[in-house]
Amino acid sequence: MSISKYYVPISNANDLMQQLLKEEFAIDSEIAKEIAEGVQSHFDNLIDTCFLVVETEYIDKVYRDSYYEYYSSKLVPYKRNCVRISIFQSEVREEDFTNSDSLDKIRALYSGFIVLRPTEPNVIGRSLISPKVLRDNNFLACSTKVEATVNAVKVCCDGFPHSSQDRETITCAETTIWALMEYFGSKYPEYKPVLPSVIIQELNKISVQRQVPSTGLNVQQMSFAIKKFGFEPRIYTRAQYSDNFDGLLSIYIESGIPIVVALDGARVKHALLCIGREKVAAASIDQMREVQIGQHNIASWDSIRSKFIFIDDNFPVYQKAFLDDPVRHYIDCEAVDWTDCKINHFIVPLYSKIHLEAFQAKKYILQFLGSDFSPIENNENLVLRVYLASSRSFKHHIAMNAKFDDSRVRDAILEISMPKFVWVAELSTKEDIKRQTGKGLVLLDATEANLEYNYPLLLAYHGDKMILPNLVSNTLIKKDVPLTSFTIFEGNLKNAQS
Amino acid sequence: MIKKINRTAEMLATGKVTELNTAAHVKAMVKLNKEMGEVRRDYNEKNQQSQISAGMTVLNS
Numbered sequence: 001m002s003i004s005k006y007y008v009p010i011s012n013a014n015d016l017m018q019q020l021l022k023e024e025f026a027i028d029s030e031i032a033k034e035i036a037e038g039v040q041s042h043f044d045n046l047i048d049t050c051f052l053v054v055e056t057e058y059i060d061k062v063y064r065d066s067y068y069e070y071y072s073s074k075l076v077p078y079k080r081n082c083v084r085i086s087i088f089q090s091e092v093r094e095e096d097f098t099n100s101d102s103l104d105k106i107r108a109l110y111s112g113f114i115v116l117r118p119t120e121p122n123v124i125g126r127s128l129i130s131p132k133v134l135r136d137n138n139f140l141a142c143s144t145k146v147e148a149t150v151n152a153v154k155v156c157c158d159g160f161p162h163s164s165q166d167r168e169t170i171t172c173a174e175t176t177i178w179a180l181m182e183y184f185g186s187k188y189p190e191y192k193p194v195l196p197s198v199i200i201q202e203l204n205k206i207s208v209q210r211q212v213p214s215t216g217l218n219v220q221q222m223s224f225a226i227k228k229f230g231f232e233p234r235i236y237t238r239a240q241y242s243d244n245f246d247g248l249l250s251i252y253i254e255s256g257i258p259i260v261v262a263l264d265g266a267r268v269k270h271a272l273l274c275i276g277r278e279k280v281a282a283a284s285i286d287q288m289r290e291v292q293i294g295q296h297n298i299a300s301w302d303s304i305r306s307k308f309i310f311i312d313d314n315f316p317v318y319q320k321a322f323l324d325d326p327v328r329h330y331i332d333c334e335a336v337d338w339t340d341c342k343i344n345h346f347i348v349p350l351y352s353k354i355h356l357e358a359f360q361a362k363k364y365i366l367q368f369l370g371s372d373f374s375p376i377e378n379n380e381n382l383v384l385r386v387y388l389a390s391s392r393s394f395k396h397h398i399a400m401n402a403k404f405d406d407s408r409v410r411d412a413i414l415e416i417s418m419p420k421f422v423w424v425a426e427l428s429t430k431e432d433i434k435r436q437t438g439k440g441l442v443l444l445d446a447t448e449a450n451l452e453y454n455y456p457l458l459l460a461y462h463g464d465k466m467i468l469p470n471l472v473s474n475t476l477i478k479k480d481v482p483l484t485s486f487t488i489f490e491g492n493l494k495n496a497q498s
Numbered sequence: 499m500i501k502k503i504n505r506t507a508e509m510l511a512t513g514k515v516t517e518l519n520t521a522a523h524v525k526a527m528v529k530l531n532k533e534m535g536e537v538r539r540d541y542n543e544k545n546q547q548s549q550i551s552a553g554m555t556v557l558n559s
Contacts, residue, residue: 171557171558171559172557172558172559173557173558214558215556215558216556216557216558216559217556217557217558218552218553218554218555218556218557219551219552219553219555219557220549220552220553222557223552234545235545235548235549235552236548237544237547237548237551237552239547239551240543240544240545240547240548240551241544241548262552262555262557263557263559264555268559269555269556269557269558269559270557270558270559271557314559344551344555345548345551345552345555347552357541359537359541359544360537360538360541363534363537364534364537367530367533367534367537368530371526371529371530372518372522372523372526373518373523373526373527373530407505408505408509411505411506411509412505412506412509415504415505415506416506451534451537451538452530452531452534452535453527453531454527454530467518468506470517473517473519475517475518475519475523476518476523477510477515477516477517477518478515478516478518479509479510479513479514479515479516480513480514481509
């Protein structure tokens with residue numbers, strides 16, 4: 001069998017889908033029409049200039065895994081191959097793919113792919129779409145580079161992996177784990193992408209009944225799987241963390257860590273990933289409320305009410321929603337069973353050496369800033385922005401981009417011996433942070449879970465005061481430094497527009 | 499001899515450096531330790547209850 005190709009502007013996506021479903025998957029025309037209507041939203045989200053290049057007889061590793069583990073054992077025959085739709089920002093032609101002079105053009109315009117799998121009606125398989133072709137891409141989100149080929153030409157693209165569930169081998173829970181591992185596995189050498197059968201295999205070890213056909217997973221099982229794949233996860237529940245819950249989720253998102261989110265309603269319970277947030281408007285910064293910490297008034301960046309970015313396998317990639325209104329896109333589609341759904345749990349896939357988690361880290365930072373050890377000397381109205389950062393990325397930012405007014409504070413930070421990850425608390429005012437400027441820092445050792453005797457503290461400075469640990473006497477020392485400001489660190493999340 | 503560079507040591511060698519080990523600081527340290535002990539106990543309790551709750555929510559939609 002040979003591969004057929006289609007070259008189609010996105011305005012013809014509906015006709016294209018119907019034709020593909022009928023001709024490649026042998027689906028009845030009326031059913032194909034209904035399925036095509038159902039998936040049209042995946043294309044409606046993209047800009048009008050997009051162009052689609054389709055290749056048939058595509059061997060998708062994720063579908064093939066499900067095919068051999070499950071679909072091939074069914075009486076009804078399923079096709080083994082998929083169809084891949086590649087997305088370009090603007091028109092490309094067949095001859096471009098055999099002309100070396102067009103290679104740069106193809107690579108610049110390439111914006112991802114969607115795999116169609118023969119598991120109707122849930123035909124949207126593995127996909128990765130660059131946010132730069134979205135109509136609405138005013139957000140910051142986790143992103144990874146994935147390599148692919150189109151018409152035999154090697155290309156690559158930045159985005160976040162996505163797939164819809166097939167509702168037999170994988171439900172929302174397994175799809176969420178797959179997308180999480182696909183992201184981490186393609187970005188960091190410590191992790192590997194996992195196929196659905198591997199997820200099922202791991203969960204079989206703790207299951208008392210069959211895993212396939214899947215009936216879903218509970219939050220504990222999801223955390224177990226994430227742990228088996230190399231992380232040290234933590235589970236947070238709204239009932240336990242109450243007012244801190246949304247703030248903790250926001251802190252981890254600010255740290256560039258995709259979060260597994262559990263939506264809980266009376267009739268519906270759903271898993272999805274949270275991977276980023278909208279860019280914060282100046283008005284939202286002005287509306288932040290301060291709380292009294294010692295003699296200072298401090299507003300937390302994580303208290304800002306902004307929309308977060310979700311990877312939801314029931315919808316196209318990069319859905320936006322508020323944390324207190326997470327199912328707005330379901331309600332807008334008149335899915336009445338979803339109206340009472342709230343985010344009641346989330347799982348954070350932490351790197352194994354991050355021993356200090358966000359709840360304790362932030363509590364320590366606030367107590368420290370309100371204590372006699374605080375470098376803040378005057379009663380100030382401050383904004384506190386807390387996040388995890390890799391010390392490598394953070395030090396690079398400090399060395400190259402932070403634009404310190406005075407080099408002494410910068411040099412002190414660069415010479416601190418740090419673990420792989422540090423907790424960073426940037427101190428600014430509302431006006432400063434609108435200009436991406438900070439005037440103080442607290443750095444904590446993320447490997448130090450013992451909060452007593454200021455053990456986690458690596459450095460604190462604000463205004464003209466710097467606090468450092470004296471490693472000889474196990475106390476703290478205070479040093480007068482020149483007043484300095486710096487550019488805040490924004491390296492954890494990628495700007496979808498760039 | 500090859501020059502060894504440590505900007506932090508140079509910075510600390512000039513100007514005023516105050517050791518935070520007065521009686522008031524020790525008292526502040528004891529207070530902070532107590533507060534952090536409560537935070538740790540609070541977190542441990544929340545974490546245990548979160549795990550229990552997590553076992554009861556099956557996600558399949």
